[in-house]
Amino acid sequence: MVQRSFTRQIRGMRDLSYWDRLMELGLYSQQRRRDRYRVIYKWKILEGQVLNPAPLALSPYTTERTGCKCIRSSLPTTRVPERIRTLLASSLIHEGPKVFNALLKEVRNTTGCPVENFKSPGLDKFLWTVSDEPPVLVVIIGVGGALKGYLILSVSFGAHTVVITIN
Numbered sequence: 001m002v003q004r005s006f007t008r009q010i011r012g013m014r015d016l017s018y019w020d021r022l023m024e025l026g027l028y029s030q031q032r033r034r035d036r037y038r039v040i041y042k043w044k045i046l047e048g049q050v051l052n053p054a055p056l057a058l059s060p061y062t063t064e065r066t067g068c069k070c071i072r073s074s075l076p077t078t079r080v081p082e083r084i085r086t087l088l089a090s091s092l093i094h095e096g097p098k099v100f101n102a103l104l105k106e107v108r109n110t111t112g113c114p115v116e117n118f119k120s121p122g123l124d125k126f127l128w129t130v131s132d133e134p135p136v137l138v139v140i141i142g143v144g145g146a147l148k149g150y151l152i153l154s155v156s157f158g159a160h161t162v163v164i165t166i167n
Contacts, residue, residue, distance in 0.1 A: 003030060019133040029132050035099045036127060038092055042070065042100040043118055047111065054093045067105040070097035 007013055007021040022029060028036065044050045045058055046068070052058050054073070062068045073093055075085060088094055100108065107122045 003027070022132065028127070032127065032132050036123070038096045038099050039103065039123060040115065040119060041092065042096040043110075044115060046070075049115065058093060058096065067109045068111075069101045069108065072097040072101070 004018050007018070007025060007027070010021075010025070013021045013024065016024060019029075021027075041050065042058065045052045046060055058073075059071050060068055061071060075088055075094065080088075103123070104126055107118075107126050110118050110122050
């Protein structure tokens with residue numbers, strides 16, 4: 001929310017959507033920045049630049065076809081409080097490999113170089129090719145009643161919401 005309101009205060013940005021402001025200013029969304037951090041940290045683990053907090057959960061494997069990838073730890077299947085499951089699901093141990101494995105093979109296989117060479121141009125160049133804006137969300141609000149025979153949809157894309165009535 002801070003980034004959203006801050007970028008709105010910049011001259012010439014008020015009429016742009018949040019996603020257009022980010023693109024215009026060359027900024028990543030907060031989620032994209034978290035994902036970028038996870039990828040960089042995971043790469044540092046693989047390069048031996050930082051300690052591996054969970055050697056079994058963050059272990060790599062390499063194949064000729066897909067290159068270097070990481071095994072993603074599964075969430076516990078036993079009865080665990082939902083709050084704990086949510087924390088585990090959003091942890092570096094669970095999300096780090098998911099985000100790292102989504103990179104291009106050429107980016108994942110970058111090795112034996114300073115972290116700055118991994119970040120730019122490889123990682124950042126790839127991240128700018130992937131849309132940061134969430135997909136379109138369609139919600140059916142209601143059918144029937146006084147509007148019998150009508151279908152009402154609420155369509156959200158980026159910062160915009162449109163309500164559509166279909167006869």
